[in-house]
Amino acid sequence: MMRHFSPPWWARNPHVQTILPVLTKAGRPDLTRQRLELSDGDFIDLDWLGQPKAQQPIVIIIHGLEGGSESHYVRRLLNDCDLNSICAVVHHHRSCSGETNRRARSYHSGDTQDLQENLSQLRLKYPDSPLLAVGYSLGGNVLTKYLGENANASLITRAVVVSAPLQLSACAKRLESGFSKVYQSYLIKQLRHKAAEKVNNPQLSQDMPVSLSQISQLHTFYDFDHRVTAPLHGFDGVDDYYRSASGMDFLQYIQKPTLVIHAADDPFMTADVIPSAEQCANQVTYELHSQGGHVGFIDGGTPFKPRYYLEQRILHFLISQEA
Known part of the structure; x- marks a missing residue:
């Protein structure tokens, strides 16, 4: 039951x-x-x-x-x-x-x-x-x-x-306010770390759309997805990614x-x-x-x-x- x-x-x-x-x-x-x-x-x-x-x-x-x-x-x-x-x-x-x-x-x-x-x-x-x-x-x-x-x-x-x-865009925006920012910060740090590893890999660095200094400036999902996720996976920016993937x-x-x-x-x-x-x-x-x-x-x-x-x-x- x-x-x-x-x-x-x-x-x-x-x-x-x-x-x-x-x-x-x-x-x-x-x-x-x-x-x-x-x-x-x-x-x-x-x-x-x-x-x-x-x-x-x-x-x-x-x-x-x-x-x-x-x-x-x-x-x-x-x-x-x-x-x-x-x-x-x-x-x-x-x-x-x-x-x-x-x-x-x-x-x-x-x-x-x-x-x-x-x-x-x-x-x-x-x-x-x-x-x-x-x-x-x-x-x-x-x-x-x-x-x-x-x-x-x-x-x-x-x-x-x-x-x-x-609805990815709404959720990304939600994580930019209040206590929810704590969850965003925790996850973004992990994503930035993985992106930095690839930038530091000579075999992959030329395919990465960002530099190490740019990665350190990405603090929201919206920013990370616009600068990293979308270009890496063939989307025309973050809005195209969120619309297509939701x-x-x-x-x-x-x-x-x-x-x-x-x-x-x-x-x-x-x-x-x-x-x-x-x-x-x-x-x-x-x-x-x-x-x-x-x-x-x-x-x-x-x-x-x-x-x-x-x-x-x-x-x-x-x-x-x-x-």
Whole structure:
């Protein structure tokens, strides 16, 4: 029986919901790493929990900005998959598995090509295993865009999208004000560090659109995406990137059962990420909670050992195949 999400009194603040999970990370089961060589000469790394038996589903976990197998939400889902003997694989974006990727380009919010290559390989190797996907934050936007782009041709059977910035420009602007600037600063430092590594690499520096001194002046997502992300990935500036990559317009084309979960108090978002019923295809189940923060959704336990709503909700939708 699915429980409804209701935060405890001590976790009603959106920043508590967002930050406490980072400070109280659970352990995770052992994983096996696989390197997937991509068609453009680059690579991504996949971390496997188990191997699928005949016709057993595979849960594909797509992390958020600068996340990976060590992210608190990924660890928790891997633990629950392990408890339920569910095979899972973490799809790392380029340069997010602990090793810098080979090319100047990296990953972005609308990059569905690497996901497509991974899914195609999984389908070839495990033709009888349903492919189920969970995307968090940036990874949720990527997943939404993939599902809409491919419609009935999607290789994913069922999907869950959590805390996705479906309107990128609005979310970038939101992170420039109030306490949300703390999150922006934390993430921008990581992005700047990776960009600087590539500028310092003689084999990549000529392909980088910025110098070291320019990187140090990039303090907002809008600036970073305009000077680095957009030119590196073939967009005509930040506005073209945000418009092309935002998942909102792809919701109407989704043809596979998909659950989208947002919290209205998400400090990374504004109301612009909330779709209307007309913007969602019939196969989309939209779940908006008044509280929950960004990839939080603590619904019990104690501040030292929180209990979460997300994992139960995700696996209930994917495995039991109920809305």
